[in-house]
Amino acid sequence: MSDEARVNVIIVGGGTAGWMTAAALARLLPRRCAVHLVESEAIGIVGVGEATLPHLRAFNERLGIDEAEFMAATRATFKLGIEFRNWGRVGDSYIHPFGTFGRGQGEVDFHHYWVRMRQEGHAVADLQAYSMGVALARLDRFQPPDGDPRSIASTYGYAYQFDATLFAPYLRRLAEGWGARRTEGRIVEVERDGASGDIRAVVLESGERIEGDLFVDCSGFVSLLLGRTLGEPFEDWSHWLPCDRAVAMPCRTETPLSPYTSAIAMDAGWRWRIPLQHRTGNGYVYASRFISDEEARAALVAAVEGEPLAEPRLLRFTAGRRRRSWVGNCIAVGLASGFLEPLESTSIYLVQAAITGLVELFPERRISAVERDEFNRLIDLEYGRIRDFLILHYHATSRDDSPFWDYVRTMAVPETLSEKIELFRRRGRVVKYREGVFLDASWIAVYVGQGILPRGFDPRAATPPSEAVLRGMAALGEEIAASARAMPGHAAHVAGYCPMAPAA
């Protein structure tokens, strides 16, 4: 028989990464692996990543998770995109929507026509007016997208904003139902094989020794297995992404329930605002080189719009990643593999990408190098693309009102990014990927939203007469505005679809 022995998987650390991994493995590979998660209630979870990307929907669907139930359990709201305030200049505001500009059809992207009309001196609306996702977000409305590609309501996507401290317990229930085991306890020792260097077992404070074939490191920033034990070097990206701390404080929601996350640029970083059903999450991500913890804390407290629901909490981190995520028989998922600030809600996405890679490339007890290489190749792609996209937000600015902004505006950026910027600046061209997390429309939203306007446009966009282009754009703008106005309010949709249980 080709059906060989099950692989014993030990997941170190609960939290979002740990329980997402446990749930996925237990659900998707029930006959191939035995899942055993070790966590300690004494160690808190970071619980960043309250806002997500649309990809999480595919993860949940694959596991057969019911959307309304999941949203009620995590007190979730819908998210159409991210609002960026004060990034290109103080006073600016744009939304990076999960969707396209224009209809997103045809071989020449909509923004080329928009650029042409502006250069010809026509009065055209902001590019934002031609995105259905933006229009809905600005009106605080929501309705699931239409499946018919001809409908303007098919041109946006959505993700969730949820309470990350509730997501892990929700997944834990599911994972345990699917056969995952859990052991409570703090790990005091990691045993390695003298010959191969692989991890053999973890030893708990209680003396219990847990052996495994494959170890998934979900220990968070500590990176207990990959970093501390195996010594995989950390690639520091803080010269490009200088923010290294965050102070977080939830508050009561006192505004209409917005179907988007906000990222508001501050003197030495930026502040998030994530509206959930029961509260609004807030935090100030800052660079300690440019502002003290006390100042940052005061700035957050002053900016928070509603009654605070907890004391401010401080987090420390360094932007960057472990050079490889899979070494020997150890795979790091989430913060144990690296950290990128939550500016574009990529934390949970990176967890998901690692889990998908692990499921698709699930090894035998004896791990082959080619699986490891392919996994690391995929994760390299993800980290590289997200890194450049995040750096773009800081670099594409004319702000010169604080030492922080002076630094990021003038810093040298990776060549892979400067080339992308130059291509856009010249002719509005976006380097296309067939697969990857942020596709064309995301890059266009940030470039244009932060003041990088193309000098030229795709010459094919020069062909139709100006009047026809203007008529088409006007009609599109009206259709988007009218369709958005006809949709229900976000709060009403949430209340009808996935209301959280009343507080006990």
Place this chain on the structure above:
Amino acid sequence: MNARPIERVVIAGGGIVAWSAAAALKRKLPRLAVTVLASEPPADALAERIPATLPSILGFHADLGLRDEDTIVRARSALRLGTEFVAWNHGLAPYVHAYAPHGRPLGTTSFHLHWVRLARDGAPPPFDAFSPAAALARAGRLAPPGAEPEGLEHGLVLDLPLHSAMMRAYALHLGATARETGLADVRLRADGFVGSLRLDDGSELGGDLFVDATGPAALLRSRLDPAFEDWSPWLPCDRVLLGESPAQPEPPLLDRAEALPAGWRWRSGGVERTAHGLAYASGALSDEAAARLLAEGGARAAGAPVALRQGRRPRPWLRNCVAIGDAAVAVEPLEWTGLHLAHSAIDRLVAMMPDRDCAAVELAEYNRQSEAEANRVRDFLALHYLASARPEPFWRDAAAARPPASLAHTLSLFRERGRLPFHEEETFSRDSWLAVLLGQGVIPRRVDPLALSVPREEAVRRIEDLGASLAAAGPGLATHGEYLTHLTRQVRR
């Protein structure tokens, strides 16, 4: 700052590639003045001489506004559903590479993983038995338009002279102009850009952008730099002999590619004639022996053997000169990629048209995409040799070559567990890779764990059911000839 748009494009070369480029440029960017310096394509420009094409040609035509009645009926094309590979692995039966999916996924797991599971401890029907397209092709049948098996695509077998004439007429109709004289010299400006072409009639032809479609010699582009990346370590054939025979009344829907002791021989059925050819290594087979083998295949030679140097120009676009077709990438006809690569370069050229200064950053992106695409085509062709199993020295050496890194990774991941790594700019779909890998007997060492989550009995039952339903297809559908007649009648009406 030189942001002046390109206005005048000169295309050197008078074959299908040049005229297709002219038509595409005039259709998509009608403000350009496009001049074609038309000369007879050289004998070694294989993209001009191989009539079998990939399905992408239909999209290329549709994009240009050409209809089936022009490209198939009036230009006398036949249809093709794939290629039958014979004797590439001595121990195995011929296999079909058709352009369509194999089987249906079981849950979220790809069909082939389940087939591998059965193949690991038994002998299921061959992998191509689960391709509806392969079944149709073997039976010589076509489903009516709109009723094809899901995902089926077909390519064309062109009538080359008619196709070239059609493209030329279409480009001229769209406003391109032709200069019918030879190229005497390429004049470079002080900054290294091409300034003008001096022509045989003594005149000068100036332009902002020069497209080199002159075949492997790359008469323009090679003047800027001679760099060439040689692929002969993986693609050992260095000569091609073409031939033809009368058309069959019912042209076959499958081309035939048969491995021979020092190369391989092909046959593609067209409407007006059947095209033949032989690709071989001159070190292992003499031209006389090649001619005999071609004759044994039922063909008479069409011209002398042509030398073939397989590889690519590392930067097809340099300054204001871009090489397309054989001038950019030269490969043997295996898998019929010559014209596809030319079309793809034309699409890229149209989509990435820069300003007159041809900014390096824009050209770098064009060249990056071209490189990724060409390398994966190279990998796919090299796969046929690396996964071959024949006793002759030519084949033993070919199979023992050390693959390029990207192909080595593909092969080791597939051999381990039947997975294929993802690549950007991939020409051939996952199912195409599977058809060749599994068709040539590359069986993964183990079964993918996700496939094992489906109970074995269920997988067996589903695979058997599918096999039975496919075996029943075929009769009752149109033959190739009936299909073409029907298409012709529709046009006349």
